[in-house]
Amino acid sequence: MSNSDNRWRALSVALVAGFMTLLDVSIVNVALPSIQNDLHLSPGELQWVLSGYALTFGLVLVPAGRYGDARGRRNVFIVGLLLFTLSSAAAGLATGALWLVIARLVQGAAAGVVNPQVSGLIQQLFAPRERGRPFGLLGGTIGISTAVGPLLGGLLIQAFGTSSGWRWIFYINLPIGVAAMILGYLWIPAGEKARKTGDLDPVGVVLLGAGVLLLLLPLVQEREWHGNRKWLLAVAAVVVLIGFVAWERRYGRQRTSLIDLGLFKVRSYALGALIGLLYFAGFTTIFFIFTLFLQSGLHYTALEAGLAVTPFAVGSAAGSAIGGRLVNRFGRPLVVAGLAAVAAGLIATDLVLHFVPGHDAGWAAALPLLVAGLGSGFVISPNQALTLSEVPVARAGSAGAVLQTGQRIGTATGIAAVGALFFAQLAAHHGSWVLAFRNALWVTVGFVVIALVAALADLRRRIPETDAT
Numbered sequence: 102m103s104n105s106d107n108r109w110r111a112l113s114v115a116l117v118a119g120f121m122t123l124l125d126v127s128i129v130n131v132a133l134p135s136i137q138n139d140l141h142l143s144p145g146e147l148q149w150v151l152s153g154y155a156l157t158f159g160l161v162l163v164p165a166g167r168y169g170d171a172r173g174r175r176n177v178f179i180v181g182l183l184l185f186t187l188s189s190a191a192a193g194l195a196t197g198a199l200w201l202v203i204a205r206l207v208q209g210a211a212a213g214v215v216n217p218q219v220s221g222l223i224q225q226l227f228a229p230r231e232r233g234r235p236f237g238l239l240g241g242t243i244g245i246s247t248a249v250g251p252l253l254g255g256l257l258i259q260a261f262g263t264s265s266g267w268r269w270i271f272y273i274n275l276p277i278g279v280a281a282m283i284l285g286y287l288w289i290p291a292g293e294k295a296r297k298t299g300d301l302d303p304v305g306v307v308l309l310g311a312g313v314l315l316l317l318l319p320l321v322q323e324r325e326w327h328g329n330r331k332w333l334l335a336v337a338a339v340v341v342l343i344g345f346v347a348w349e350r351r352y353g354r355q356r357t358s359l360i361d362l363g364l365f366k367v368r369s370y371a372l373g374a375l376i377g378l379l380y381f382a383g384f385t386t387i388f389f390i391f392t393l394f395l396q397s398g399l400h401y402t403a404l405e406a407g408l409a410v411t412p413f414a415v416g417s418a419a420g421s422a423i424g425g426r427l428v429n430r431f432g433r434p435l436v437v438a439g440l441a442a443v444a445a446g447l448i449a450t451d452l453v454l455h456f457v458p459g460h461d462a463g464w465a466a467a468l469p470l471l472v473a474g475l476g477s478g479f480v481i482s483p484n485q486a487l488t489l490s491e492v493p494v495a496r497a498g499s500a501g502a503v504l505q506t507g508q509r510i511g512t513a514t515g516i517a518a519v520g521a522l523f524f525a526q527l528a529a530h531h532g533s534w535v536l537a538f539r540n541a542l543w544v545t546v547g548f549v550v551i552a553l554v555a556a557l558a559d560l561r562r563r564i565p566e567t568d569a570t
Contacts, residue, residue, distance in 0.1 A: 108226045110288040112235055118182055118281045119219045119239070120246045121274055122212035125154060125189075126512070127250030127385070130392045131403040132258060132267040136201070139264055145325045146198040152321040152513065153202055154209035159509030160313055161213030164306045166221065166502025167359050170495060174218040174225065175289040179282050181214030186278030193271035204271075220485075220501025222289065224494045230429075233486050237425015240482025244421055247385060248414035248474060251392050255407025263403070302352055305359035308345035312338050316510065323517040360503055361496050370500070372559050373488025376436065376552050378507040380443075380480055382515030383548030387413070387447070387473075389516055390523050390541050395463050398534025409463035413474035420478015428483035433559055435483045440553040442476025447546045451539050458535060480552075511548075519544045 129136075129151055137147055169177040188207040195201035223235045257273065258266035315338035319331040349358045365371045388410060395406040420439065427435055449469035457465035485504075492500040523541035530536045 107288065107290075110284075111222060111226060111290065112238070114281055114284040114288055115178070115219045115222050116238060116242050117277065118178070118215050118285070120242045121277050121281070122185060122215050123243055123246040124250050124253070125208065125212065125270075125274070126158075127247045127388050128254040128270050129154075129250075130388055131251045131254040131396070131406050132270050134396060135258060135263050135267040135403070139267065140195065140198055140201065142198050142201075146202060148321070148325060149202045150205055152516070153206045154212070155509055155513055156314075156317050156321050157206045157209035158213045158216075159317055159506050159513070160310055161210045162217055162502040162506045162509070163309055163359065163499060165214040166217030166498035166500075167302070167306075169218045169221055169498040171357075173291060174221050174498060175285065175291055178215060178218040178222075178289065179285050181211050181218070182278050182282045182285065185211035185215060186275055186282070189271045189274035189278065193268040216505055217498045217502035220489060220504075221498030224489065224492065224497030224501075226290075229490065232490065233429040234425055236486030236489065237421060237428060237482040240485035241418065241421025241425065241478065243485070244384075244417040244477050244481040245414060247388065248410065248417045248477075251388055251410045252407035252414065255402070255404035259402070259404040266403075302349075302356070302359040305345065305349055305352060308341060308348055309359060312342035312345055313506065313510070314338075315341060317513050320513040320517040323521055360499060361493075364492065364496070364500055364503075367491050368559070369487055369491055370489070372555065373484050374504050374507050376440075376480075376484055376555055377488065377504055378511040379548055379552035379555065380440070380484075381508040381511035382518075383545040383552070384443075384477060384481075384515075385512045386515040386519040386541075386545050386548075390519060390538055390545075393523070394534050394538040398538070399460050399463060401463060405463070409466070410470070412467040412471040413477070416471040416474025416476075417478045417481075418474075420475040421482045422478070424479045424482040425486070428486045432483075433487060433556060435479055436487070437553065437556045437560060439476040439479025439483070440549060440556055443473045443480065444476075444546055444549045444553060446470060446473025446476060447542060447549065451542055451546075454535060454539055462535065515545070515548060 133147055133151065136142060136150060142150070165177065165181070185208060188204050188211055192201055192204035192208060195204060219239060220236075223232060223239060227235055254270055257269045260266065261269045315334045319326065319334045322331065346362065349360055349362055352358045353362065365374075391410060392406045395401040395409055396403065401409065424435060424439070446469045449472065450466045453465045453469055454462050488504055489497070489501060519541050522544055523537050526537035526540045527534065
């Protein structure tokens, strides 16, 4: 078998594992009512089931990416998959709130171990000019896994019943996880020998972990911790992260630091990370508030709610496939076009809900969501490729992890901001779900538009450079 075949086999198993772990970000959305009824969870406990996963996911990404860079990605990938599979089984067997929340926290941490190894493997296995297609596939995996989650969750609940169908959302990970571990061991190259332990930068790991935790915790608990004191944690996060940057500069003079701060001097990386953070703040909130609106407001079943979101998933799949092929030709303008399409699709969704009220509203939004999904495919895949295109292979895992950490922070920020407005509007308008959804949707549009402005700013800076040459 040729080396090219071996590379694509390794990539395929890595993408399947990445898809499985990212799917668990959104698949739980449609299952929340079933989980609440079966285990009698409080609203705070339910929030932890959803957001606890994102919290530990974001905490572990960068240290796990750095560890994979230093010690070899295959073994880290397999250990992460083993932990993810076991915690998925534990979540499915949960008999109470504490059990389920702990299982979800471990599951999120395991997902944070697996994911940076995927982007690192692409950097390791493919030359710079060959990375457009594999990064396109990775971006498509990220977008489609999040978009298809509600549909798959709805199908499982429909098949196994509303009382215990939610458990199969976790059980489905078991056969996939076992197969991915076996094939990962067989197909992914072992990599280089372990480097010095000092290269792992333990002080940097602790400082970054503390900073991310302090930043995400008030966002995750925004609706549970009343008052403004919780935002003091965000201020503390800024102080800790400033200390982290100072430490990294000092440590990097003599050894290999956790994060190469010089990467942020590369415009493609810095701008791509910013666009990713802003876009994920809007992108992932669509499924959060839309599935709530459909199930609680319009009384859709879990399957119907999943089907209503499917046009976005279809558009995202098509856009990712096309965007992966066009990114090397068009570059950042493709991301600009995608962001504009997402904004236009979401604005059209608001207009449709104005003219088609009632139970048919979810189905009437199919075409605008298809347009938004298509644009999303043009954003995530190309932006992933452009952002990591100039990253050295030796730092691929940690660079990809920093990018995903930004996405997780964006997700937590978006859900907190949009969710707070959504429930405030619901109370202000005496239970009018459609008004609450439409008003919250404009916050989502706002995040996408800010990301569009950032991408346009990059184009304006590039035009003079092109003319000068």
